[in-house]
Amino acid sequence: MEIPKTYDPKEAETRHYARWEAQGYFAPEINRDPAAPVYTIVIPPPNVTGSLHMGHALQHTIMDVLTRYRRMRGYRTLWLPGSDHAGISTQIQVEKQLKKEGLSRHDLGREEFTARVWRWKEQYGGEITKQMRREGASVDWSRERFTMDEGLTRAVREFFVRCYEAGLIYHGEGLISWCPKDQTALSDLEVEKEAQAGKLYYLQYPVKGSDRRVTVATTRPETMLGDTAVAVNPHDERYSDLLGATLELPLTGREIPIVADEFVDPEFGTGAVKVTPAHDPNDYAMGLRHKLPQVKVIDQHARMTADAGAEFAGLDRYAAREKVVQRFAELDLLEKVVDYEFSITKCGRCRTVIEPLISTQWFLKQAELGRAALDLITERHEPRFVPEVPYAKVYTSWLENLHDWTLSRQLWWGHRIPAWYDEAGKVYVARTEADAQAQAGTNKLTQDPDVLDTWFSSALWPISTLGWPDETEDLKIFYPTSVLVTGRDIIFLWVSRMMMTGLKFAGQKAFADVFITGTVFDKHGQRMSKSKGNGVDPLDVFDKYGVDATRLVLAQIEGTDTRWNNNLVESYRNFANKIWNAARFCLMNSEDATVGRGFEGEPASWALHDRWIMSRLHKTARTVAGALESYRFHEAVQTLYHFFWDDFCDWYIELSKSDVTAAEPAPARAAARSRVLTVLEQALRLLHPFMPFITEELWQRLPGVGAAQLHPAYAHAEPTIMLAAYPQPDAALIDERAEAEVQALIELISRVRNIRSEMNIKPGETVPVLVSVPDETLRAVFESGAQQIARLVRASEVSVQPNSNGPRAAARAVLAGGAEVAVPLEGLIDFAVERERLRKEQEKLEKEAEKLAAQLANENFVARAPAEKVTELRQRQADIAQRTGAERQNHPARELDHPGLSEPQPRGRRPAQEEKPATREI
RNA sequence: GCCCGCUUAGCUCAGUUGGUAGAGCGCACGCCUCACACGCGUGAUGUCGAAGGUUCGAGUCCUUCAGCGGGCACCA
Numbered sequence A: 001m002e003i004p005k006t007y008d009p010k011e012a013e014t015r016h017y018a019r020w021e022a023q024g025y026f027a028p029e030i031n032r033d034p035a036a037p038v039y040t041i042v043i044p045p046p047n048v049t050g051s052l053h054m055g056h057a058l059q060h061t062i063m064d065v066l067t068r069y070r071r072m073r074g075y076r077t078l079w080l081p082g083s084d085h086a087g088i089s090t091q092i093q094v095e096k097q098l099k100k101e102g103l104s105r106h107d108l109g110r111e112e113f114t115a116r117v118w119r120w121k122e123q124y125g126g127e128i129t130k131q132m133r134r135e136g137a138s139v140d141w142s143r144e145r146f147t148m149d150e151g152l153t154r155a156v157r158e159f160f161v162r163c164y165e166a167g168l169i170y171h172g173e174g175l176i177s178w179c180p181k182d183q184t185a186l187s188d189l190e191v192e193k194e195a196q197a198g199k200l201y202y203l204q205y206p207v208k209g210s211d212r213r214v215t216v217a218t219t220r221p222e223t224m225l226g227d228t229a230v231a232v233n234p235h236d237e238r239y240s241d242l243l244g245a246t247l248e249l250p251l252t253g254r255e256i257p258i259v260a261d262e263f264v265d266p267e268f269g270t271g272a273v274k275v276t277p278a279h280d281p282n283d284y285a286m287g288l289r290h291k292l293p294q295v296k297v298i299d300q301h302a303r304m305t306a307d308a309g310a311e312f313a314g315l316d317r318y319a320a321r322e323k324v325v326q327r328f329a330e331l332d333l334l335e336k337v338v339d340y341e342f343s344i345t346k347c348g349r350c351r352t353v354i355e356p357l358i359s360t361q362w363f364l365k366q367a368e369l370g371r372a373a374l375d376l377i378t379e380r381h382e383p384r385f386v387p388e389v390p391y392a393k394v395y396t397s398w399l400e401n402l403h404d405w406t407l408s409r410q411l412w413w414g415h416r417i418p419a420w421y422d423e424a425g426k427v428y429v430a431r432t433e434a435d436a437q438a439q440a441g442t443n444k445l446t447q448d449p450d451v452l453d454t455w456f457s458s459a460l461w462p463i464s465t466l467g468w469p470d471e472t473e474d475l476k477i478f479y480p481t482s483v484l485v486t487g488r489d490i491i492f493l494w495v496s497r498m499m500m501t502g503l504k505f506a507g508q509k510a511f512a513d514v515f516i517t518g519t520v521f522d523k524h525g526q527r528m529s530k531s532k533g534n535g536v537d538p539l540d541v542f543d544k545y546g547v548d549a550t551r552l553v554l555a556q557i558e559g560t561d562t563r564w565n566n567n568l569v570e571s572y573r574n575f576a577n578k579i580w581n582a583a584r585f586c587l588m589n590s591e592d593a594t595v596g597r598g599f600e601g602e603p604a605s606w607a608l609h610d611r612w613i614m615s616r617l618h619k620t621a622r623t624v625a626g627a628l629e630s631y632r633f634h635e636a637v638q639t640l641y642h643f644f645w646d647d648f649c650d651w652y653i654e655l656s657k658s659d660v661t662a663a664e665p666a667p668a669r670a671a672a673r674s675r676v677l678t679v680l681e682q683a684l685r686l687l688h689p690f691m692p693f694i695t696e697e698l699w700q701r702l703p704g705v706g707a708a709q710l711h712p713a714y715a716h717a718e719p720t721i722m723l724a725a726y727p728q729p730d731a732a733l734i735d736e737r738a739e740a741e742v743q744a745l746i747e748l749i750s751r752v753r754n755i756r757s758e759m760n761i762k763p764g765e766t767v768p769v770l771v772s773v774p775d776e777t778l779r780a781v782f783e784s785g786a787q788q789i790a791r792l793v794r795a796s797e798v799s800v801q802p803n804s805n806g807p808r809a810a811a812r813a814v815l816a817g818g819a820e821v822a823v824p825l826e827g828l829i830d831f832a833v834e835r836e837r838l839r840k841e842q843e844k845l846e847k848e849a850e851k852l853a854a855q856l857a858n859e860n861f862v863a864r865a866p867a868e869k870v871t872e873l874r875q876r877q878a879d880i881a882q883r884t885g886a887e888r889q890n891h892p893a894r895e896l897d898h899p900g901l902s903e904p905q906p907r908g909r910r911p912a913q914e915e916k917p918a919t920r921e922i
Numbered sequence B: 001g002c003c004c005g006c007u008u009a010g011c012u013c014a015g016u017u018g019g020u021a022g023a024g025c026g027c028a029c030g031c032c033u034c035a036c037a038c039g040c041g042u043g044a045u046g047u048c049g050a051a052g053g054u055u056c057g058a059g060u061c062c063u064u065c066a067g068c069g070g071g072c073a074c075c076a
Helices: A009-023 A053-072 A087-100 A112-124 A126-137 A150-165 A221-226 A281-290 A317-329 A366-380 A389-398 A431-439 A454-458 A473-478 A488-505 A538-545 A546-559 A568-588 A607-631 A631-661 A667-687 A692-699 A737-756 A774-786 A786-793 A833-857 A859-864 A869-898 A911-921
Strands: A036-041 A076-080 A169-179 A182-184 A193-208 A212-216 A229-232 A246-249 A254-260 A272-275 A334-347 A356-363 A384-386 A419-421 A426-428 A480-485 A510-515 A767-772 A795-801 A812-813 A820-824
Touching: A009 A126, A009 A431, A009 A538, A009 A546, A036 A053, A036 A473, A053 A076, A053 A126, A053 A480, A053 A538, A053 A546, A053 A607, A076 A473, A087 A112, A112 A229, A126 A546, A150 A169, A150 A454, A150 A488, A193 A221, A193 A246, A212 A221, A212 A272, A212 A281, A221 A317, A221 A820, A229 A281, A272 A281, A281 A356, A281 A431, A317 A334, A366 A389, A366 A488, A384 A389, A389 A488, A389 A510, A419 A431, A426 A431, A454 A488, A488 A510, A538 A546, A538 A568, A546 A568, A546 A631, A546 A692, A568 A631, A568 A667, A568 A692, A568 A786, A607 A631, A607 A667, A607 A737, A607 A774, A631 A786, A631 A795, A667 A692, A737 A767, A737 A786, A737 A812, A737 A820, A737 A833, A774 A786, A774 A795, A786 A795, A812 A833, A833 A859, A833 A869
Parallel strands: A036 A076, A229 A254, A384 A510, A480 A510, A767 A795
Antiparallel strands: A036 A480, A169 A182, A169 A356, A193 A212, A193 A334, A229 A272, A246 A254, A419 A426, A767 A820, A812 A820
16 A cells, blocks of 8 residues: 555645535435435624634634534534625725725715625625635535625515514614724624723813803813703702702803703712713713703814814814813813723724714614513523523523614615615605506605615524515525524624524524634734734634644634644644554555445354444444533543544554454454454544544545445445444443453553563563452453563463562563463563552552541441442452552561562551452442 | 723633543653654653632632732713
């Protein structure tokens, strides 16, 4: 076989994905079983502007593992890909491009501009879509969707119109968050709070007809130009005589009232609050309560309006702030300025400070839509969040406090709001312009210029991608989806809204489970970000270590926040290489052998190590299945890693080696070779969801693989490990006795290796090994394993006897079950070292024995602990007693030969021995 | 202000019904042993953040505290 010693991932990666895709393996149609259960995942659609980052790679890996696992188990599996038009991001991206040409979108006009965005999208968009192929993502490309596809656009309009007709969507005035840079309204969820060191200004307003002044504290002095009242708490005695009084608002010549409102906290500041209904959310609400006028003094560019007064009109808000403060100082109305830390609201995208403005927008009453979702989680605990803590609660408390959603955006790129106005300004909401005209009885209509929040179309993703509002086959088959895999940052923005819309318009929850992945930080625990430049590019990691190794790391991150560490990837790269070389060994010895053979007949007739590996294999399959069913990817990865490396490579291959590498062809050799191949093939299948490329690469090379390995649902397909049946645990093959016996074999071998290593016996040197085993069954195990033992410890001979009979001068170790192993000295052993080795071992046992004795002497423990636990400890105690007892027998010999070799632990009290009878009582 | 998470070996992290702590990397020693030096064998390493409590027994449950991180509300 001309297989290279080192696995080259790229070579395999480039080949297999193209074939899988071309063969249609990713599409659910590959499954021909009409009764197959269904498994659906819709991808969180990445922005068309985006490129792959670790967060995507993490989510995609989780989704792909789940999908491949279910597919191999015969589910009709759909993982639906797509991308999001990402309103603002994309528009900004293209505007930047235009700027380089000295143009703005207004130079092009709306139509031309959106055409340009579409071209940009075709040319540069969907980068992630290509990168996902690199990841091995088994998504059904034939069902790929884009949030501005024709179908999805229709869904968005339908949804909007239905909500409008149901009174859930309304058009009206409200105080919204406005980004002066992006020139659009934003929803609550698109803004971020940030702590900021600033100043608190204490301004004095004179009371009309008095020489009193009322002091108000503010962080935004410039807004005082728009004040229409000062509010105090109705129970605040300091101001009770001023209620209803009038204040002379400085710099404006306006007069404003003092009103009483419970909102005001008497403890804060001066207990008197300036009220600016047009530029602050709380003041807006207060303004409505007291029917105060709204004076707009700041415009959409965050500049002062004419209503701010001639002196300030046109000034930037910060320049106006300085000027206002300066003027107050001049008028001797500035009481003081103190340092103050407060939080400031910024645009989540461009970090510009938000300006709250009164404006006419479209809103969705989320509270009503949310009720069904809230009932579902509180009454039926659906969807099931993983990890449940803290996300189920985060989701629930969000649903309990829903506010209206500002839907409209003053952008050109996105779903245009299906609303038209006649010349009188009356609004008509309709599915098409023709409908609107019919409603209005005129064709002189103008469409609302605004588009919808990007998240509006996202909210429909699970249903719109499957064909809603039509009652398509896909919708019937694949909805509701099985699990949503996403990050915690969009639980409100997206997860909750999909649930609401799914319940409202498809009559069912959008997904059964929600898996929230952890966050990947850099190695210093910092969030990865483009601006910091500390991001690790998944593609670089793929290039360096291979996709499969990277996927293992990502899968085992699962829901935990993790610092990225290439060392871990490296160790999984090594694992991939280990798999490669184990397969290489099997293939180098595959003449006459076939996958699937070698385990004929009753398991009872198989050799011990064969029964053992099958037991280990099926336990592994059991654990992995259990782990994958409940999203415990870390456990699945660990289990597979140790099964493959420890059980299969370190022990099974080694124990099988002499049979497998026998020089002469013979049925026994062929059978041994087939067995090794068979186990390898099963292991590859178990690993495939995690490591799709290397497993396919190797699987294709195995002799005898083909249709027989495929899950029945895919029997017609060209053979691929992707469609092989996932190994199902068979309880009948789990053999605890075989496991215990091989464990004894492993212990023996390890003890001898330890002696060799500690005694500095040269690796090339062979030594005789004498094993004494009083127990008959165990003796049989060692006797029949003598050849394997000899090979693995480099023994010249392995002699197994009922009783200790070796030469006095030997290094000894005591094994479980009262057995003992001795390696005769014959001048090989350094006595000082041997003495030390034994002393350490003895010490360990003494310590443990003491602990056990103490515990077993505790009446409370014996009385209250479960009986099995007590028995287990007594067993262990007896075991130690046997060991130390055996040690004691050997000591005199050593002392004779080498005075001082052992140092006598007090031999009188071996608590274990006294406890022995107790064992029998149970 | 309210709620939540994390704190385990030098590093990154596991540890699901409470039973006496693990992995990978790193480290030490010896090996190119006919699949693999991206390897093999052997070994060392933790008062499981602190203090109390419940329990026969607590990394695992309860309380308090500390450090770090997150969410929500408020922020005149």
